Amino acid sequence: MMRVKYVIGLAFAGLIFLCGEAFAHGTGYRHSALKAVALEFMYSTGEAMSYREARVFSPNDDKFAWQSGRTDERGRFAFVPNAAGMWRVIVRDEEGHQCEASILISGEGLEVSGGEAESSxxxxxxxxxxxxxxxxxxxxxxxxxxxxxxx
Amino acid sequence: MHISEGILSGGTLIAGWAGSVAGISYGLKHTDPEKIVRTAFTSSVFFLASLVNVRIGPSSTHLTLLAPMGIILGDAVFPAVFVALLLQAVLFHFGGLVVLGANTFAMAFPALMTHVIFGRAICESSGKFRTMTLSFMAGTFTVMAGACIAGTFLGMTDKNFLGAVKLLLIAHVPLAVIEGVVTAFLVIWLKRVMPESLQ
CATH class of the missing domain: 1.20.5 (Single alpha-helices involved in coiled-coils or other helix-helix interfaces)
Structure with a gap:
């Protein structure tokens, strides 16, 4: 009888241990050596497009955003491309203003090799x-x- | 107040172009040939006014001067606004060519309405205070009506219709007050220096 209790107790403890492993993912971070593409968006008045919706479109998919987020206080937004080709970043506000940047990423090292360096x-x-x-x-x-x- | 390229839906763009073409055709038919130079001058002022930045607290905007344009030009305001916006799109990259119809309608229609509602009253008013009050109201009305139409265009594209209109109206309140003040002083100056321009 004692043996059965031990087995049940061990099985229960093992189950709790396994559940703990399944649900409690740990988190961590490390510095990335990847080169990010950083852009600044502004209105024609020179004012920064602060905290505006930003969407990044990869060369492979023109319809669904590869990454989305918001610009910072100074209208800056950065992303790390994972493929060569023409990337598009679209920043827009709720008042009908939109700015689109096209960035050409080269195959070697995934670095910026062309596109519009700045809007016109x-x-x-x-x-x-x-x-x-x-x-x-x-x-x-x-x-x-x-x-x-x-x- | 310029709506950028790539934001409005196809239906909204067509509606904007339809309204603008109707307004431009009407304007060209009814424009007095004697007033063509005046139309060109006013169109140039509107074209250049977009380069004047006005700081409002932490943000900034640019003048439109649509109310004085509407009061002075009347029927000719649609062609004048269209040409100026076309050149702004080509030379300064404000707005865009596809969205030009919607932008023209959103700016020229309120200016035309201002002419219809306030034009005669301003021209016939005699007292300085009354003229300035009417002109201030005209300037404010034009900006808010323009924001309302632009908001409607954005709302026709976006599902959040009332949200888009409300947001644009709130954002344009400071500009409306500034345009009201500028219109008031401009009309007083025109009445003194060039009274024939308001007839």
Whole structure:
């Protein structure tokens, strides 16, 4: 009788031990030597796109996001690509603004080898020239319409 | 206030283009040929106003000047806004070409409504305080109506319709107040220096 009790007791203890192994996953961390692609997103006013929804699309799947998250306070977002090809990162807010970055990752070492290094928001002299060009186009259109009406 | 490319659904984009094409056609038919230079000038001001940043606390936005545009141009506001937005999309990458129809409608329609509702009252008002009050109301109304239409476009795409409209309306309150103040002073200045521009 004592032997049976011992066997039942051992079996119960073993069961608890096994359940403990099954449910209680431990956690840990280690420094990663992988190179991340870090991007900064901003509005045309220069203001950072802080805490905005960010989605990363891998070269293999254009429809479902490979990774999603949010930018930080300074509009920064980073990811670690796992394949070569063109990666897309889309950051958007709830007010209808969206910014898309295309990053080309090379096969060797999975490093950035191309794509748009920065978005094409003009500034400085280029902005001034474009503004002048725009005003010129508007007045030229007006003059064409005016001449047509005069004839 | 520009909606970016790739956000709106196909149906919403078509609705935006339909509204804009109707507005542009109406505007081109009813624009006085004598006022074409004035239209070009106002369109240029709107085109350039987007480059003026206004800081509101920790964030910043840019002016639209849609209310003065609506008051001055009336029927011609749709073609003027369309050309300016087209150039902003091409030269500054604001908004986009596919979403141009929706952006034109969201900005030009409120400006046209401002002309219909406030235009005559502002032109005929005599007292400085009354003119400034009406102009302030016009400036505020235009921005909030624009935000409402942009929110409706976003809501037509997103399932959270009321959430999108509410969020855009709240976000545009500071800009609406600023535009109201700018419109008030601009109209007073125009009444003194170029009264014919408001007729």
């Amino acid at each position: 928001i003009p500034n400085g002299m280029e902005l001034f020239i474009r503004a002048l060009l725009g005003v010129s186009v508007i007045f030229n259109i007006a003059m064409i319409i005016r001449r047509k009406n005069a004839h």
